[in-house]
Amino acid sequence: MPGPALDSTVRHLYVHVPFCPTICPYCDFHVLTRRAGLVERYLERVEQEAAWLASEYAADLDTVYIGGGTPSFLRDSEITALAGSIRRHLGWGRAENTLEINPGTVSPARAALWRELGFDRASVGVQSLDDATLKFLGRQHDARQAKGAVRELVGAGVRVSGDLITAVPGQPLEDDIRGLVDLGVGHVSAYTLTIEPGTEFARRGVTVEEDDERRGFEQTETLLTALGFSRYEVSNYARPGQESRHNRAYWEGRTYLGLGPGAAGHYPAREGGGALTLRRTNPHLHDWLSGAAGEAEPIDAEEYVTDALFMGLRLREGVDLADLSRRSGLDVRARYAGAIASNLSRGLLTLDGERLRATPQGWWTLNRVVADFLEG
Known part of the structure; x- marks a missing residue:
């Protein structure tokens, strides 16, 4: 794609x-x-x-x-x-x-x-x-x-x-x-x-x-x-x-700036670096005041998708898999077919067209649901 x-x-x-x-x-x-x-x-x-x-x-x-x-x-x-x-x-x-x-x-x-x-x-x-x-x-x-x-x-x-x-x-x-x-x-x-x-x-x-x-x-x-x-x-x-x-x-996986000590930001990655986005966390106050650089973590397409699923499934409307595929460059539905099918069968997720949602029980066990995508 x-x-x-x-x-x-x-x-x-x-x-x-x-x-x-x-x-x-x-x-x-x-x-x-x-x-x-x-x-x-x-x-x-x-x-x-x-x-x-x-x-x-x-x-x-x-x-x-x-x-x-x-x-x-x-x-x-x-x-x-x-x-x-x-x-x-x-x-x-x-x-x-x-x-x-x-x-x-x-x-x-x-x-x-x-x-x-x-x-x-x-x-x-x-x-x-x-x-x-x-x-x-x-x-x-x-x-x-x-x-x-x-x-x-x-x-x-x-x-x-x-x-x-x-x-x-x-x-x-x-x-x-x-x-x-x-x-x-x-x-x-x-x-x-x-x-x-x-x-x-x-x-x-x-x-x-x-x-x-x-x-x-x-x-x-x-x-x-x-x-x-x-x-x-x-x-x-x-x-x-x-x-x-x-x-x-945050829940929709958008980028945002982080300003101040300990602040986290989710940034667009530079072209040609191999990452899709960059997550940076500023140091705590005293190091931040001295100008120390924060920790920077490059986010590739797969990590971007699993993060977006973890956050997006918290929303009532869930995640539009077609939109997430467009944003990430991965065919999300195909890549995670096993995890999706497993959680559908357990009644933890529903899939309506391209819209993947957590059920009330899925919300309660969301960490376990997302772990299936990480393992898949």
């Missing part, structure tokens, strides 16, 4: 802000508390790296996503400087610009500033609306602050997504979900509590029971569907028109 047909223009940007007021006991991201002079050095380095990215890649941005860490922990002058560096060198997203927000950092004046800077979407780390659950999770905000933050952002005209953590012992999940929806959010991200190695929860021996995980997984879908939300990805639900355009870029 003809060679791959990937867009050489990058249309998405992820920016990592590593600073947090405290480190949550379940967190394994690259985060740290701020110290004198560190944020200033971070902002200077962002300016340099944004200029470098602009010189290396053709960027015409549809989405910008500033995550962390706690980006809203930056002071007003600092978030203004960060947005200025992005705009100056890379532009701004035409379709969507998201800021991750901690409920304890929101005030009417700050919500208005973020909107003025061009953020039209907020991803708010609510996690729960139950004080006992928040205390267990080590969150610094309480339910009252969480509710007030969402109300302020909705009132400022920002599209709001609320994050929830499920499968927490004793959590009143139904109250959390109904309460969040009543506040006016148009999007909910619901993630199972996961105990990662090296976290405080891991050191304390905290565990998550599979029955609790499964119950939360199913209860979340039942409740949010009844409340007018559609499950468009394994862990994400939205009212019509409220899906995360930026996160869809």
Whole structure:
């Protein structure tokens, strides 16, 4: 079949802000508390790296996503400087610009500033609306602050997504979900509590029971569907028109720029190098501040396809195999015929024309499904 047909223009940007007021006991991201002079050095380095990215890649941005860490922990002058560096060198997203927000950092004046800077979407780390659950999770905000933050952002005209953590012992999940929806959010991200190695929860021996995980997984879908939300990805639900355009870029295997310490990017590969795309992960803060290069991993057509299947099967609509074949240059349906047939027979996938989808059971066992493609 003809060679791959990937867009050489990058249309998405992820920016990592590593600073947090405290480190949550379940967190394994690259985060740290701020110290004198560190944020200033971070902002200077962002300016340099944004200029470098602009010189290396053709960027015409549809989405910008500033995550962390706690980006809203930056002071007003600092978030203004960060947005200025992005705009100056890379532009701004035409379709969507998201800021991750901690409920304890929101005030009417700050919500208005973020909107003025061009953020039209907020991803708010609510996690729960139950004080006992928040205390267990080590969150610094309480339910009252969480509710007030969402109300302020909705009132400022920002599209709001609320994050929830499920499968927490004793959590009143139904109250959390109904309460969040009543506040006016148009999007909910619901993630199972996961105990990662090296976290405080891991050191304390905290565990998550599979029955609790499964119950939360199913209860979340039942409740949010009844409340007018559609499950468009394994862990994400939205009212019509409220899906995360930026996160869809990840799930659809698109390229994106990564800016900041620890940030990952998925880039078009240089012609003639043998790779289809390039994945680069920046070093952690202190090495990144010194200008150290990140790890670069060339992605060939087969790895591109298996990555795209792993991410794309998380979506309700699944993967268009013809489109993936066009983008990768591989005949995906022929190359992975065995893995497709095996998972169809087990009821974990469905195939409608060229559209390959995971069933509800397939979503639950997606790692095993994709392992069949890796082994095939």
